[in-house]
Amino acid sequence: MDTLEFLSKVNNLAGISGYEKNVASITADIFKELCDDVEVDTFYNVIGKKSKKIGGPKVMLAAHLDEVGMMVTDIDDKGFVKFTGIGIDQRILPGQEVRIHGSKEVLGIIGAKPPHLQKPGESDKAIDIKDMAIDTGMSKDELIQLISIGDPITFKSPLIKMNDKMISGKSLDDRAGVAVMIEAMKELDKLNYTGEVYFVATSQEELGSHGAKISTFKISPDVGIAIDVTHGETPDAPKERTCVIGKGPAIGIGPNMHPILTQKLIDTAKEYGIDYQSDVIPGRSGTDAWVMQVSKDGVPCVLVSIPLRYMHTTVETLNIDDVKKAARLIALFIASLKEEKEWLSY
Amino acid sequence: MVELLKRLTETDGVSGNENKIRELIKEEITPYVDNIHIDNMGNLIAFKKGTKEHPKKIMLDAHMDEVGLIITYICDNGMLKFGTIGIDQRVLLSKRVLIGGKVFGVIGVKAIHLQEKSERENVIKQENMYIDIGASSKEEAEKLVKLGDYAAFTTEFEEIGNGKIKAKALDDRAGCGVLIETLKESYPDDIYACFAVQEEVGLRGAMTASYKINPDIGIAIEGTTCSDVPGADEHMYSTVMGIGPAISIIDRSSYSSKEIVSALIDTAKSCNIPYQIKRTMTGGNDAGIIQLAHEGVRTGVVSVPVRYIHSPVSMMDIKDYENTIKLIKEFLRKGVL
Numbered sequence: 001m002d003t004l005e006f007l008s009k010v011n012n013l014a015g016i017s018g019y020e021k022n023v024a025s026i027t028a029d030i031f032k033e034l035c036d037d038v039e040v041d042t043f044y045n046v047i048g049k050k051s052k053k054i055g056g057p058k059v060m061l062a063a064h065l066d067e068v069g070m071m072v073t074d075i076d077d078k079g080f081v082k083f084t085g086i087g088i089d090q091r092i093l094p095g096q097e098v099r100i101h102g103s104k105e106v107l108g109i110i111g112a113k114p115p116h117l118q119k120p121g122e123s124d125k126a127i128d129i130k131d132m133a134i135d136t137g138m139s140k141d142e143l144i145q146l147i148s149i150g151d152p153i154t155f156k157s158p159l160i161k162m163n164d165k166m167i168s169g170k171s172l173d174d175r176a177g178v179a180v181m182i183e184a185m186k187e188l189d190k191l192n193y194t195g196e197v198y199f200v201a202t203s204q205e206e207l208g209s210h211g212a213k214i215s216t217f218k219i220s221p222d223v224g225i226a227i228d229v230t231h232g233e234t235p236d237a238p239k240e241r242t243c244v245i246g247k248g249p250a251i252g253i254g255p256n257m258h259p260i261l262t263q264k265l266i267d268t269a270k271e272y273g274i275d276y277q278s279d280v281i282p283g284r285s286g287t288d289a290w291v292m293q294v295s296k297d298g299v300p301c302v303l304v305s306i307p308l309r310y311m312h313t314t315v316e317t318l319n320i321d322d323v324k325k326a327a328r329l330i331a332l333f334i335a336s337l338k339e340e341k342e343w344l345s346y
Numbered sequence: 347m348v349e350l351l352k353r354l355t356e357t358d359g360v361s362g363n364e365n366k367i368r369e370l371i372k373e374e375i376t377p378y379v380d381n382i383h384i385d386n387m388g389n390l391i392a393f394k395k396g397t398k399e400h401p402k403k404i405m406l407d408a409h410m411d412e413v414g415l416i417i418t419y420i421c422d423n424g425m426l427k428f429g430t431i432g433i434d435q436r437v438l439l440s441k442r443v444l445i446g447g448k449v450f451g452v453i454g455v456k457a458i459h460l461q462e463k464s465e466r467e468n469v470i471k472q473e474n475m476y477i478d479i480g481a482s483s484k485e486e487a488e489k490l491v492k493l494g495d496y497a498a499f500t501t502e503f504e505e506i507g508n509g510k511i512k513a514k515a516l517d518d519r520a521g522c523g524v525l526i527e528t529l530k531e532s533y534p535d536d537i538y539a540c541f542a543v544q545e546e547v548g549l550r551g552a553m554t555a556s557y558k559i560n561p562d563i564g565i566a567i568e569g570t571t572c573s574d575v576p577g578a579d580e581h582m583y584s585t586v587m588g589i590g591p592a593i594s595i596i597d598r599s600s601y602s603s604k605e606i607v608s609a610l611i612d613t614a615k616s617c618n619i620p621y622q623i624k625r626t627m628t629g630g631n632d633a634g635i636i637q638l639a640h641e642g643v644r645t646g647v648v649s650v651p652v653r654y655i656h657s658p659v660s661m662m663d664i665k666d667y668e669n670t671i672k673l674i675k676e677f678l679r680k681g682v683l
Contacts, residue, residue, distance in 0.1 A: 080576050089458045089466055092440035095657040097501075097512070107506045112437045112657040114571050116629045117578065123434045126469050133576045135653060137507020137661055160442060160450045160500075163490070166480025168442070168452045235425060235476060237456040246482060286459075309478065311457035313440040317478060 001030055003179045003323050004167065007159055010178070011169040014101055014154040016069035017207040020044040023065050027178060027201050034185040035199065045215045046201040048181075050188060056195025056339045060221035060299075061184065061330070062212050062288040063177025063228065064205030067170065068312050070153040072100060079140040080133035081108065083153055087206060090129040092313050097156040098134060102147030107156070108134040157314035165246065165319045172316040174205065176306045176323055177227035183327030184334075193335040195222075202288055212288035216295035222341065223261065223300055225330060226252075226289035230279050230305035232318065243307040246319040248275025249326035252303030256285040256293055261302050264343060268333045274325050279305055300344060304330060347671075348511065348664065350374065351503065351523050355513035358447060358498035360414030361431050361546045364388055366447065367410045371522060371541050378529045379539070389555040390541040398534040398681065405538045405561035405643075406528065406674070407552055407632045408521030408568070409545030412514065413656050415443060415497040417477070420488060424481030426451065427473075428497065432546040435472040437657045443477060446495040451477040499658040509664050510587075516662050517655040518545065520569035520670075524650065527671045533678040545632055549599065552632035556639035563606060563644045564636035567674065569662070570594075570649035571629055583625060585651035588663040590620030591670040594647035596627055599634025606646035613677045619669050624649065648673060 001009075015023035024044040031038045035048035046065070074082040081100065085093075094112035099105050110132055115123065134153070136143060159169035181199045188197065198219050203211035205228075216224065230250045233242040243250045251265055269276040281303075284290055289301040304326050309317040337343060353374075359367030368390050372382060379392040390410070395401075413432035420426055426445075430438075439455045453475055458466075477497065481487035501514035513519075525539050538559045542551035556564060574586040585592040593610050594602050614621040624647075633645040650670045653661040 076576065078574075078576075087458060089439075089455060089461065091436065091466060091470065092455060094434075095437035095441065095654070095659055097659055107504065107512070109506070109512055109654065109659045109661060111575050111654050112434065113573070113575075113577060114654065114656045115432070115434050116571055116656075117573050117582070117584070117626075118434070123436055124469050126467050127436060128467075131577060135575065135661060137510035137512070137663075142508060157442075160452075162450045162452075162478075162480035168450070168478075168480075231457055231460060234454060234456055234478070235421070235423060236474070237460050241460055310440065310452070310454035311459065313455065313457075315440050315442060315452035315454055315478075317452060317454065317480065319480075 003183060003320050006030065006179050006182055007167065007175060010175050011159045011171050012157065014099060015066050016152040016154050017066040017204045019101065019152050020065050020203045027065060030182065031199065043211045043214055044203045045211045047215060048199040049196060050185060051196040053194050057222045057337045057341060058196050059223045059225065059334050060198045060200060060216060060219050061181050061225045061227060062200045062202050062292060063181055064174045064202045064288060065178060066203055066206050068206055072147060072149050072151045072153060074149065075140055075143055077140055079138050079143050080135060082133055085129060087312055091126050093129065093132055094127055096314060098153050099156050100147050100151055100153050102151045104146045106136050106146055108136040111135045155314045165321050166317060167320060168315050168317040170314045170316065172308060172318055173229045173311050176229060176318055179323050180227045180326045183324055184331045187328050187331030188334060191331055191335040194339045197334060205288055209288045209291040213291045216292045216299060220296060221299055224289060224292035226287045226292060226301060226303045228287040228305050229308035229311060231311060232307040232309035234309050243277045243279055245307045245309060246321060247277055249322055249329060250277045250279035250305040250307060252279050252281050252285060252305060254281035255283065256281060256289050257303050258300035260346065261300050265302050265333050268336055269329050272332055274329045350526060354519040354523055355503050355515050358444065359410050359412055360496040360498050361411040361544045363496040364410045364543045371410065374526050375529050385554060385558060387551050387554045388543040389551045391555055392529065392539040394529060394537040396534050396536040397532055401535040402562040403538060404535050405540060405556060405559050405564040405636060406525055407540045407542055407564060407566045407636060408525040409518045409542040409551065409632060410522060411543055411546050413546055417445065417491055417493055417495045420484050422484050424483050424487040425476040425478055426487065426491060428477055430472060432656050436469055438472065438475060439470065441658050442500045443497040444500050445491050445497040449479055449490045451479040454478050501659045506661065510661055511664060512659050512661045514658055516652045516660040517569040520650040520652060520662055520667060521567035524567050524670050524674060528674050531675060534681040542632055549632050549635040553635045556636040556643065560640050561643055564633060566631045566633035566645065566647045568631045568647060568649040569652040569655060570624065571655055572651035572653045575653060584628060585622060585624055587651045587653055588666060589622050590666060591673050592622050592624040592649040592651055594624045597629050598627060599630030600637055600645060602646045603644035606644055610646055610648065610677055613680060614673055617676045619673050621673065
């Protein structure tokens with residue numbers, strides 16, 4: 001399954017943090033085609049394992065399957081659903097299609113007042129999320145049979161292909177990272193590597209990487225590779241905080257990342273002529289690497305990110321070549337890790 | 347019936363670019379009408395002969411155009427600047443559009459992580475937005491898009507809730523659907539069915555069409571504002587979804603003829619068709635210009651209530667749509683006033 005196929009299949013599935021069961025089970029089926037062994041743990045982490053030789057270094061890759069979303073807070077007398085969101089810009093919400101995950105999935109739209117009914121100047125003020133409501137086309141009586149307060153809400157936004165390389169949709173943060181892992185599995189099959197490689201599609205990253213925390217504990221890797229997305233350059237974003245789309249994966253540099261391994265990753269990119277960019281992160285990386293690094297007695301980590309525009313919206317946009325380049329870089333990096341772990345010492 | 351609405355709403359036709367939707371409607375109505383004419387503005391006017399001896403001329407009007415965007419500039423970085431036709435700038439962020447019927451683009455906004463909290467309380471002005479088509483340079487973008495290309499939202503037609511549908515452009519493809527269904531029968535009077543262009547930029551299509559037709563009476567069929575939603579006081583509900591077609595007394599553009607209004611109400615009552623009176627005076631429609639044709643034309647307006655018009659996704663009750671078709675058909679069957 002190639003990247004476009006995989007992302008078309010999973011991008012529009014619902015998987016808000018804590019509710020990854022469905023997307024995890026579909027991902028597990030895809031992992032099974034490429035791994036020796038696959039399990040889904042209690043947190044819905046999907047763990048795929050490939051190994052050439054027991055006893056070599058244990059490498060764990062992590063990319064998260066969960067996505068940002070919203071939650072039902074009230075259902076009014078007329079059946080309009082009030083909601084709250086975390087990590088979402090309220091200005092993207094009016095006119096958006098959503099799914100409410102109750103006992104059944106309910107389609108809804110976040111209503112927008114037509115210009116004809118607005119007072120002059122009204123369209124110059126952002127609408128507060130508290131004043132918005134989801135319209136499901138159902139009455140309160142019909143609705144309370146299907147949904148209740150606390151039910152999660154996700155966006156509906158199928159993948160679109162803008163050209164040969166560029167795609168856009170929801171939850172590419174970080175299902176694009178999972179796509180990198182799938183490509184890396186295929187790349188690894190072509191290479192001679194030692195040791196065991198664990199591919200973990202993690203859960204609950206957006207809540208604080210709980211999935212990565214328990215899976216890292218369980219696997220106890222010698223090396224952690226987190227794969228996530230980083231901000232892609234756009235006209236409205238500060239240049240120093242973004243990477244360029246289509247110019248290769250970004251390699252994270254900063255306290256969260258092991259300096260020697262990071263240099264080794266950069267050397268690998270240079271040796272094989274793979275485009276890469278530097279993504280300097282002064283502190284908390286906001287990725288699974290943050291918890292992997294401090295698991296048990298510590299895990300040296302690297303971070304590889306796909307530049308992605310409009311993060312946490314329904315139109316997250318990226319270049320598929322960056323996914324492929326990231327996968328090749330990671331596979332070559334894994335293959336460069338020798339059985340004797342001298343490459344790890346300061 | 348719903349199948350037709352799917353085709354109508356998923357076809358693009360932003361004001362000034364109604365070719366595709368006109369072709370579709372033309373194909374739909376050809377088997378049912380005596381003659382089809384496309385005028386200089388691009389209005390599609392179909393004629394259906396009346397069965398009685400001295401028929402009157404009834405103009406039925408629904409506009410084909412929809413709100414949308416138009417490309418005004420291609421930036422050096424490959425991003426596109428755009429103008430809008432009938433859209434509140436606050437519904438544009440994080441939406442997808444189809445440009446020139448072939449190129450997908452997205453209207454993005456920098457990630458929440460890169461914003462100050464206060465930014466989220468301020469609206470991004472439309473002139474500061476851009477469409478991203480995935481091109482990395484002006485040259486690359488120019489291969490795909492040219493200035494003046496129109497862009498429409500990409501919303502899928504789907505059923506929602508119990509007996510409702512959601513789609514883009516229900517204003518006024520709902521009216522187009524009503525008109526197409528109406529044409530499947532013959533009536534005592536001559537019917538001139540006008541699928542008008544450019545309603546959203548100032549009722550301009552209906553202006554030339556009504557001059558040409560010079561009807562005895564005119565009826566505009568609309569998908570109108572339905573504001574029975576949170577944030578609106580009950581007395582400001584222009585219409586309510588699910589309680590039948592809305593008959594207008596007055597709006598920003600037109601006064602309805604008292605005789606036509608009472609004939610419509612009588613028809614609804616005698617045929618047990620639910621109806622409502624449009625309660626606010628907001629909004630305008632083609633009746634406003636039809637009534638000023640030649641020496642003046644008596645007009646009426648019948649609308650399907652539609653929530654969230656002029657946004658990427660609007661909602662309608664299928665019963666309201668069916669009852670609007672019924673009301674128009676019964677009104678015509680009775681013969682003119």
